[in-house]
Amino acid sequence: MLRIRLTSLLLLLCLSTAAVAGSTVENVRVWSENDKTRVVLDLSRSVQHNIFTLRSPDRVVIDLKDSRLAKSLTSMPAGTGTVKSIRSAVRADGQLRVVIDLNTAVRSRTFTAGPNAQYGDRLVIDLHRTGNAEPVKRASEAYRPGRDIVVAIDPGHGGHDPGAIGKNRTREKDVALAISRELAARINAEPGMKAILVRDSDVYVDHRARTNIARRGKADLFVSVHSDAVNDRRATGASVYALSLKGASDEAAKQLAERENASVGGVSLDGKDDVLASVLIDLSQNASLSASLEVGNDVIKEMDKVTKMHRRTVQQAGFLVLKSPDMPSILVETAFISNPSEEQKLRDKGHQGRLANAILAGIRNYFYTNPPPDTQIAMDLRRQPTRQVRHVITPGDTLSEIAARYNVSTADIRRANKLSSDKIRVGQTLSIPIFAGG
Ligand SMILES: [Zn+2]
DSSP: OOOOOOOOOOEEEOHHHHOOSOEEEEEEEEEEETTEEEEEEEESSOOOEEEEEETTTTEEEEEETTEEEOTTOOOOOOSBTTEEEEEEEEOTTSOEEEEEEESSOEEEEEEEEOOOSSOOSEEEEEEEEOOSSOOOOOHHHHTOOSBOEEEEEEEOOBTTBOOOBOTTOOBHHHHHHHHHHHHHHHHHHSTTEEEEESOSSSOOOOHHHHHHHHHHTTOSEEEEEEEEOOSOTTOOOBEEEEEOSSOOSSHHHHHHHHHHHHHTTOOOTTSGGGHHHHHHHHHHHHHHHHHHHHHHHHHHHHHTTTSOBSOSSOEEEOOGGGOOTTSOEEEEEEEETTSHHHHHHHHOHHHHHHHHHHHHHHHHHHHHHSOOTTBHHHHHHHOOOSEEEEEEOOTTOOHHHHHHHHTOOHHHHHHHHTOSSSOOOTTOEEEEEEOTTO
């Protein structure tokens, strides 16, 4: 259920497979914002082209097959952003060469755009100032007004508290930290999302400090990462828990909560000092509990694709780390460390990465359906694409390369195609949403 409504439209094949004959360059437009300068060639029809960048002096060269300038185009725009001047010449082989002289080094990116209400076929060249080897931010990131969605990741246990220990001496605290780090790195690589690691070393953190760290970081979600253990070594599979103050959803969940709570050295909210606190929490818990259940379900759906699930519904238990009324919170038991074969998997870097991918995908699906309104992701979701281009995956394509080519984000493409991961396959057809400005 993604909130994207595509306004229409023309499905266009991308240029490389379409154009055959030549074209006329009817107009050249240039404008600039922040570190990006955009040059648009308005064409009578789409055309095959080559583009390359040259140094000393810095310039971008575009060769257009069998093309010419319109007679009406008597002068070229100049002196905008990184563009010093633009010149052109027809070469002996019939190619029209357009040279953009630059006042600085740039990274260039081109894409083609088909006709819309205002313009016909266009070749768009984006010039990003490279400056002092700093990674170039996309213009949309450079002035983004929305904030990042913050996810606090809480690796269970740590320090003197090893958590559960497997038959081969694997410690829960270590695998929880390894998976949490993988997850944090993936979240930080997502546009519009940011991770906080509650602990990033083998230290003990009190359960209240854990939620305080998340709260100080203004986290939108709290994810505690653990591995399960029972006496019966045959038990296998992952589970996702949400807080229940009303009591655990079954006896096993209750026992698990007792064990996890005891092992973080926490004081039960049922204790004398916490009676008032528990009443206060109860009053404000309902909203974030339903959010916790929803995000928990999204995570289960994705984990189910990469690992065995112990339970396919969100379990509820009274975990102390989850008693955080202002923040949706889930606890992921990634597997049973008490089962020797799952213990082995938990140590495997590849499996840790797959678990992190799945948890990320679940979190992302949740937030793209329920974005906090002041976030960049919410703002991006409100943008309407002006049109859509069809792109057929060829060998070697990656989602990020396709996104760069069309000057959109990978998130835009995932959303338009309801993809939950960046996996694509050759022959698959993607809809590429194109936003205003092309
Ligand atoms: Zn644990």
